[in-house]
Amino acid sequence: MRQDFVLLFIIAPLFLAVGTALLGRTVKQLGFMLSCACGLILCFCSFMVFGLLQKTPAHIFIYKVGGHLPPFGIALVFDGLSSFMLILVNFISLLVALYSFRYMDRYTDKWKFYCLFMFMLAGMNGLIISGDLFTLYVFLEVASVAGYALVAFGTEAEDLEAAFKYAVMGVVASIFILLGIALLYSYTSTLNMADMAFVLATKPQGALVAFVSVLFLAGFGLKSAMVPFHAWLPDAHPSAPAPISALLSGVFIKTLGVYALARVFFNVLGVSQKALFIMMFLGTVSMVVGAVLAISQRDIKRMLAYSSISQVGYIIFALGLGTPLGILGALFHLFNHAISKTMLFLNSGAIEYSTDTRNMEKLGGLNSRLPVTGSTSFIGGLSISGVPPLGGFWSKLIIILAAVQAGHFIFALIAVLVSIVTLGYYLKFQRFVFLGKLNLGLSKIRGIPLSMTIPVVILAAISIVSVLLLMPFAGHFLDSACNALIAGNLYKDSFWSAIIW
Amino acid sequence: MVIYMLCFVLFCIGLYGVLRKRNIIKIIIGIGIMEYAVNLFLIVLGYRVRGRAPIFSSDQQVLNMVDPLPQAVVLTTIVISLATTLLLAAIAIRIYEKYKTFDITKIKRLRG
Structure with a gap:
């Protein structure tokens, strides 16, 4: 069968991780080579999935594992949203694997890092x-x-x-999610998402579905660090090695939190006005709290982590609007934020690599020594805070327009104000770290190797041109992802028709 | 119905342990109790009174059988909870080496 290659998405990283675990101790650099190979293969596969989806009639295809028919067998579903996320995750993982080649020199037992990295992938x-x-x-638990x-x-x-x-x-959080499942x-007698949506549509929506919604909101909310559940993120993301911070903030919280939340709420449970309002409210609170707490941070990575909370707030807020324009804005902001935040975290790793500190007050004037890091950080900061013509501006513009269109003027105003605050703390970061005079306290500044600058430059280039994704000729990439969410409960119908097809 | 409620009570006991206890080993035990509660709930869901295993055979008809799916699910979740508990315990041991205490209120070098 020509679709069998999709199994590689799971098999390739698992097998290579086990291979790294077995041989990594004896063969030097095996982990790096295998994880780069894995990233390349999966990047290629995700583009193949995207190409295959364009040829199928309803932009969805199902892989039946072992040939068993759903709802009894395990089905792997590829629709617009999955292929969008696959491309994003695998592309960023490839760049991160490339980056970690020299960065990981500061740690011992590098093969363990690559092994865990591939399990996470x-x-x-x-x-x-x-x-x-x-x-x-x-x-979710493996990751x-x-x-x-x-x-x-x-x-x-x-x-x-x-x-x-x-x-x-x-x-x-995982136990909450399992209890919800x-x-x-117990209510629907099935685990398949499409089948579950089908059964839920025929049964009355009782208190049980509301309770399950609360469990899922708490569980996935914890994974995506929405504000009442955000306490772990500012500690966890700075503590990890820089490539992993980049992956955690860039794609991890979005896959485990935002993607799973959107999939379950929009396609399985069906969105209710209450759930949407709660998402909108929590999103706005995250936006404000994350931005306010980010201002006073001195540790670069901690500031970036708080900024992630704030930006995920934007995404959740835009999803909570529930309108097609809002969902487009959410997904486009997810894309832009993944690109820019990965870039910034990789740069913070480069700063730490060359100066051995992350404290902003001890740095200064690095622009003369690390011009590439300085300029890409500038682009990343401007993109996240929404300065035209960078990608982040367009996604924030869409989100704010969607909020105005839906009649939520106060929320739109808050989104604009938070955006200004964001610009403020990114300019502060730029001022303290890169501009001004070189801090004499820095005894030695190491140069950054090429393998650590190339991924960052690629990401910077993408964040400059990402507005092209909104153009008609690239429209399928975002549009088919949006349509998967806008279709909502129709997901089950397209699922069953895809099985017959 | 009572038995489902008891599962929920067990779940709440575990949650209480995670939220209120100061000793990190007790927090890990609380997590274990929550996992057991959910596993028990799943098993109870699939149970039928005097049901038997759903094995197909040509010479007899099985009318009252237990639901096998929750059992398969529980097997998987037990393995997952083994992994998480092991990781948590390993981190707890390393924390004890660094901080010389299991008291969560004394383990606070990170701030803000």
Whole structure:
């Protein structure tokens, strides 16, 4: 069958991770080579999935694992949203793997890092393509456990503390999600998402569905660090090695949190006005709290972590609007934020690599020594805070227009104000780290190797040209992703018709 | 119905342990209790009174059988919870080496 290659999304990283675990200790650089190979293969595969989707009539195809028909067998579902997320995740993972080649020199036991990295990649890919809730849960746990271990990778006291905090909160979130799945199973007698949506549409929506919504909102909200549940993120993301911080902030919280939340709420449970309003409210609170807390931070990575909370707030807010324009804005902002935040975290790693500190007050005037890092950080900061013509401006513009269109003027005003605050703290970051006179306290500044600048330059180029995704000739990439969410409950119909096809 | 409520009570006991206890080992045990509660809930969901295993055979008809799916699900979640508990315990041991305490209120070098 010509679709069999899709199994590689799960198999390739798992097998290569096990291979790294077996041979990594003896063969030097094996982990790096295997993870780069894995990233390349999966990048290629995700573009092939995108191409295949363009040829199928309803922009959805189902891979039946082992040939068993859903709802009894495991189905892997590829629709516009999955292919959008697959391309984003695998592309960023490839760049991060490339970056970690020299950065990881500061750590011992590099093969363990690459092994966990590939497990995390397998978990994220599996979560994106799974078509039933329990498979989603299993891959969510695979990715999370690898994430906890990677946060603790430095094994300094602070790393362990952050990892413990993250692990406890993450495990509780996973148990909430599992309890929600168990309750839904008791109500619908099925685990397949499309089948579940079908059964839920025929039954009355009782208190049980509302309770399950609350469980899922808490569980996925914890994973995506919405504000009442955000306490772990500012500790966990700075403690991890820089490539992993980039991956965690760039794609991890979006896959495990935002993607899973959107998939479950829009396609399975069906959106209700109450759920949408709660998402909108929590999104706005995250936006404001994240931005306010980011201002006073001195640690670069901690500031970027708070900024992630704020920007994920934008995405959740735009999803909560529920209008087609809002969903387009949410997905486009997800894309732009993933690109820019990965770039900024990789740059923070480069600063730490060359000066051995992350404290903004001890830095200064780095522009003369690290021009590439300085200019790409400038682009990333401007893109996230929404300065034209960079990608972040267009996505924020769409989100604000969608809010105005839906009649939420106060929320739109808050979004604009938060955007200005964001610009403020990114300019502060630029001023303290790169501009001004070179701080004499810095004894030695190491040059940054090429393998650490190339990924950042690629990301900067993408964030400059990402507005092209809104143009008609590239429209399928975002549009088919949006349509998957806008279709909402029609997901089940397209699922069943795709099986017959 | 009572038995489902008891599962929920067990879940709440575990949640109480995670939220209120100061010793990190007790927090890990609380997480274990929550996992057991959900596993128990899943098993109870699939249970039928005097049901039997749903194995197909040509010479007899099985009328009352237990639901096998939750059992398969629980097997998987047990393995997952083993992994998470192991990781948490490993981190707890390393934390004890660094901080010389299990008290969560004394483990606070990170701030803000």
